[in-house]
Amino acid sequence: MTRFHLTIATTDGKARTGQITTAHGPIDTPTFMPVGTVGTVKAMTPDAVRGTGAQMILGNTYHLMLRPTSERVARLGGLHKFMDWSGPILTDSGGFQVMSLAKLRKMSEKGVEFQSHLDGSKHMLSPERAMEIQNQLDATVTMALDECTPFPAEEKVAADSMRLSMRWAKRCREAFVPREGYALFGIQQGSVYEGLRAESSAALTEIGFDGYAVGGLAVGEGQETMFSVLDHCVTTLPDDKPRYLMGVGRPSDIVGSVLRGIDMFDCVLPTRSGRTGQAFTRRGTVNMKNARHQDDSRPLDEACTCPACTRYSRAYLHHLIRTGEILGAMLLTWHNLQYYQDLMRGIRAAITDHRLTAFAAETAALEALGDIDPL
RNA sequence: GGAGGGGUGGCCGAGCGGUCAAUGGCAGCAGACUGUAAAUCUGCCCUCUUCGGAGUUCGUAGGUUCAAAUCCUACCCCCUCCA
Numbered sequence: 001m002t003r004f005h006l007t008i009a010t011t012d013g014k015a016r017t018g019q020i021t022t023a024h025g026p027i028d029t030p031t032f033m034p035v036g037t038v039g040t041v042k043a044m045t046p047d048a049v050r051g052t053g054a055q056m057i058l059g060n061t062y063h064l065m066l067r068p069t070s071e072r073v074a075r076l077g078g079l080h081k082f083m084d085w086s087g088p089i090l091t092d093s094g095g096f097q098v099m100s101l102a103k104l105r106k107m108s109e110k111g112v113e114f115q116s117h118l119d120g121s122k123h124m125l126s127p128e129r130a131m132e133i134q135n136q137l138d139a140t141v142t143m144a145l146d147e148c149t150p151f152p153a154e155e156k157v158a159a160d161s162m163r164l165s166m167r168w169a170k171r172c173r174e175a176f177v178p179r180e181g182y183a184l185f186g187i188q189q190g191s192v193y194e195g196l197r198a199e200s201s202a203a204l205t206e207i208g209f210d211g212y213a214v215g216g217l218a219v220g221e222g223q224e225t226m227f228s229v230l231d232h233c234v235t236t237l238p239d240d241k242p243r244y245l246m247g248v249g250r251p252s253d254i255v256g257s258v259l260r261g262i263d264m265f266d267c268v269l270p271t272r273s274g275r276t277g278q279a280f281t282r283r284g285t286v287n288m289k290n291a292r293h294q295d296d297s298r299p300l301d302e303a304c305t306c307p308a309c310t311r312y313s314r315a316y317l318h319h320l321i322r323t324g325e326i327l328g329a330m331l332l333t334w335h336n337l338q339y340y341q342d343l344m345r346g347i348r349a350a351i352t353d354h355r356l357t358a359f360a361a362e363t364a365a366l367e368a369l370g371d372i373d374p375l
Numbered sequence: 376g377g378a379g380g381g382g383u384g385g386c387c388g389a390g391c392g393g394u395c396a397a398u399g400g401c402a403g404c405a406g407a408c409u410g411u412a413a414a415u416c417u418g419c420c421c422u423c424u425u426c427g428g429a430g431u432u433c434g435u436a437g438g439u440u441c442a443a444a445u446c447c448u449a450c451c452c453c454c455u456c457c458a
Contacts (some may be wrong), residue, residue: 037411058410096410104412117412148410187410218409246410253409268411275414276407291404321414329414 002181004210006242006263010352014235014261017351020242023181024080024088024140027055029242030258030351032344033090033266034337038063039073039083042271043326043333046084052306052334053341055087056140058266061133062094062101065123066116070136078138090141090266093130093172095165095187095215096247099148107147109164127171131184135177143213144172146187148246151219158191165189165215166203173207183210185244188233191216192225197233204237211242214262218248227256234261251280251343252367255360258347270340274333277321281339284369288332293318306338307331 006029008018020027034041034049037060041049049057059079064070076082079089098105098112106113111126125133130145146165149158169186176184186204190196204212214233217226230245237243244264245257254265270280277289281301288300296314304310308317308331320328343363350359 033410035411042411043414060411063411090410092410094410097412100410101412143410146410213410215410220409244410249409265410267409268413269409272408272411272413272415276416278408287406289405324414326414 004181004183006211006240008240010354012351012354012356013259015258015351015356016239016261016263017348018263020263021181022088022140022183023179024086025055027088027264028344028348029263030254030344030347031056031264032254032340033058033264034340035266035268035271036083036085038067039079041333041337043275043329044271044337048334049085049337050087052337053345054337057085057087057089059089059091059137059139060094060097061091061130061137061143062097062114062125064091064137065094065125065133066118070133074136074138078136080138088140089137090185091134091137091139091143092246093134093143093145093187094125095143095146096148098146099150099219102150107164109167111145111168112147127168128175131172131175131177140181141183141185141211142172142176144169144184144186144209146189146215148219149189149191149216151191151216151221153191155191155193155196158189158193159196162189162191162196162200166200169204169209170207173209185209185211185213185242187213187215187246188237189216190233192221192229194229194232197229198236201233201236209241211244211264212237213244213246213264215246217245218253223250223253223256226253227260230257230260230262250367251340252360252364254343255347255356255363258351259356259360270336271333274336275329277328277332278336279317279332279339280336282366284366288314288318288321288328290318300335301339304335304338304342306335308335 006020008016010017033056034054035058073082104115114123127145134142145168147161149161186209188200190200242263245262279286282303293314299309301309350356
């Protein structure tokens with residue numbers, strides 16, 4: 001039987017490395033999940049995504065609900081089959097769109113009424129409906145519907161928002177249909193307030209979830225603040241269940257968060273940046289749009305094994321990005337995802353070797369260098 | 376040879392007496408991007424600047440006017456049609 005569960009192999013301070021067992025295969029933690037909002041990791045084939053070492057990807061309730069609709073995906077055999085991703089899939093609940101599409105939705109106790117950004121049609125997303133959609137998508141990990149509280153938020157506002165998310169979390173738990181190897185994650189909110197985060201943890205733990213996410217961070221508060229929030233809010237979550245920091249982040253954000261007890265991450269940064277010309281490398285973050293790469297015959301990252309680095313020059317990658325060619329977006333996305341997965345492998349090895357603190361310092365120092373001229 | 380049309384900042388192209396250092400677009404130079412309304416968005420883009428401004432621009436040379444990219448004259452180029 002493939003019961004959904006986390007097995008911790010080694011710990012290093014608050015950090016842990018191990019494996020999550022799911023109905024769709026194992027996930028080595030800490031893990032990074034590439035974002036595939038509308039049923040595709042943009043500019044990548046599933047094989048390529050898998051090839052970088054990614055084991056789990058994200059999909060999105062809101063986007064797939066509108067198009068092609070969860071009912072259609074279900075009819076076609078579920079999201080795994082539909083997009084040819086046989087591994088685990090986690091679907092966000094639409095909670096982030098509550099924030100990012102704030103102008104296109106109305107909140108009530110019942111749920112969120114979205115006005116489609118595609119055609120203006122109205123769609124009621126209640127906790128129950130969010131569970132139904134994610135079930136139809138056949139998500140391995142279903143996320144509870146929450147409100148991603150914007151930053152900054154007054155304590156009273158953050159409290160009201162968090163408590164609404166907790167009431168919704170309970171309704172999600174009740175509506176969720178348990179299946180072997182599948183999971184439902186609750187999402188902690190509370191903005192930057194320690195008391196609210198603790199209250200949220202207690203509420204979620206009381207309800208009981210298969211995993212716990214930390215939401216509402218990396219929304220403009222800055223790394224220092226995010227880390228100080230994580231310092232107190234992560235350990236209030238059960239330590240025998242996966243802990244997922246939603247929407248994070250830069251390499252240094254990820255390592256620093258692992259150091260504070262996080263097991264799972266997702267972020268659009270490697271894919272979006274890949275499409276807009278920014279590459280993460282072992283020599284700093286490089287903007288491939290810059291004219292200084294025009295005649296550079298060297299590889300983007302000499303130590304990287306991805307096709308962009310092993311088969312092409314910086315000059316060619318620069319040319320592709322410059323001319324807006326699709327291949328440029330593909331190659332840089334590929335590279336960034338490879339870099340992120342290499343980073344996660346490095347993190348896991350560092351935990352195993354009990355040297356994550358040093359590893360984190362190196363990552364942060366590298367990022368602080370910024371866009372240096374490498375090699 | 377005749378009749379028209381036109382020459383505007385790297386390119387294309389608005390403007391047609393003052394509110395014009397001159398709309399836009401492209402190219403160029405940078406920046407941003409954190410549960411994706413993003414192959415997107417933002418800034419700069421004549422020269423100098425203490426960023427308040429200052430100085431030179433709209434084919435060339437004159438002229439009219441308080442004021443000209445805009446009106447007049449001459450000249451130099453370019454395009455279209457006719458012969």
